[in-house]
Amino acid sequence: MTLRDAIERRYPLNAGPQPAMRERLIDVCDQYLRNGHGDANAEQRLRSPDPHAYWQQLSEVLLAHQLTAVGITFSHRRAGPDFRIDDGGRRIWIEVITPTPANVPEAWLRAEINGVRNFPHQEILLRWTAAIKAKAEVLLGNSDGAGYLASGIVAPEDAYVVAVNGRLLRSYDGMFGALEGISQFPFAVEATMAVGPLQVRIDRETLQASTPEHQQRHLIHKPRGMPVPADTFLDGRFSPISAIWATDIDEFSLLNRPADMVAVHNPQARNPIPVGLLPAHEEFVARILDQDTYQLERIPGRTAAPEEVSVLVDGPL
Numbered sequence: 001m002t003l004r005d006a007i008e009r010r011y012p013l014n015a016g017p018q019p020a021m022r023e024r025l026i027d028v029c030d031q032y033l034r035n036g037h038g039d040a041n042a043e044q045r046l047r048s049p050d051p052h053a054y055w056q057q058l059s060e061v062l063l064a065h066q067l068t069a070v071g072i073t074f075s076h077r078r079a080g081p082d083f084r085i086d087d088g089g090r091r092i093w094i095e096v097i098t099p100t101p102a103n104v105p106e107a108w109l110r111a112e113i114n115g116v117r118n119f120p121h122q123e124i125l126l127r128w129t130a131a132i133k134a135k136a137e138v139l140l141g142n143s144d145g146a147g148y149l150a151s152g153i154v155a156p157e158d159a160y161v162v163a164v165n166g167r168l169l170r171s172y173d174g175m176f177g178a179l180e181g182i183s184q185f186p187f188a189v190e191a192t193m194a195v196g197p198l199q200v201r202i203d204r205e206t207l208q209a210s211t212p213e214h215q216q217r218h219l220i221h222k223p224r225g226m227p228v229p230a231d232t233f234l235d236g237r238f239s240p241i242s243a244i245w246a247t248d249i250d251e252f253s254l255l256n257r258p259a260d261m262v263a264v265h266n267p268q269a270r271n272p273i274p275v276g277l278l279p280a281h282e283e284f285v286a287r288i289l290d291q292d293t294y295q296l297e298r299i300p301g302r303t304a305a306p307e308e309v310s311v312l313v314d315g316p317l
Contacts, residue, residue: 062250064083
């Protein structure tokens with residue numbers, strides 16, 4: 001089966017925008033493969049009927065297209081992360097992952113368009129933390145083996161970005177994306193900066209309510225097993241990770257539909273990347289104020305709409 005045959009089989013409709021998207025997708029995938037931007041099995045995964053294998057590879061194609069669209073030149077090496085950017089004498093590596101929807105309720109993934117549903121924010125957040133942990137271990141190594149740093153593939157002075165596409169975690173009808181968490185910040189912020197849901201404190205004596213504030217959430221408790229850390233960027237062990245490039249991107253971005261993308265910078269990064277480098281509509285930059293507090297700044301990204309403005313949020317360490 002050719003790549004064209006596989007994509008036509010996956011997108012068979014001949015109405016609405018799908019025919020145009022399908023042809024554009026075939027062209028972009030062909031160019032990606034011709035340029036050698038994928039691993040040896042990239043075409044096989046794009047032809048795979050397994051949606052998880054397909055989306056892992058397609059996410060790389062779509063993010064490569066986004067980099068090209070903003071004029072960023074990159075390359076792909078046989079061994080190592082998915083993309084290498086040479087920026088002013090410095091190397092920036094990008095490793096892409098598309099979390100599978102394990103343990104995300106079917107009622108969310110297969111909900112009826114007009115049905116009532118709960119937002120499984122904790123289950124989705126756990127998929128984000130698992131994805132970030134997996135790619136952190138690819139860099140840092142674990143008990144199973146050495147990572148990119150120890151093997152010399154990524155040098156100590158290189159920047160390393162984890163790109164997470166939440167496409168498979170969004171609601172089935174697409175009405176609710178997989179980028180924003182219960183805190184009204186992106187899941188990537190919740191997973192790395194210990195930001196929890198909004199809360200209001202009630203004084204027991206006066207019954208007066210406090211100003212709404214975000215909970216400090218360093219751990220996510222699961223129904224079974226050990227709690228999962230949600231403070232990656234507040235832990236110095238992860239200083240080799242420069243940023244999270246968080247996206248919820250799909251095939252229709254190839255028809256010039258804006259993709260949801262944010263960049264979350266590690267305030268303790270050993271090798272930070274420049275703000276405004278990656279295509280994103282928002283970026284989050286934290287500044288450590290003291291041992292217990294940081295200030296999180298939400299700023300417009302390079303693909304932001306003109307009316308977006310800066311917002312400052314204080315948070316505990």
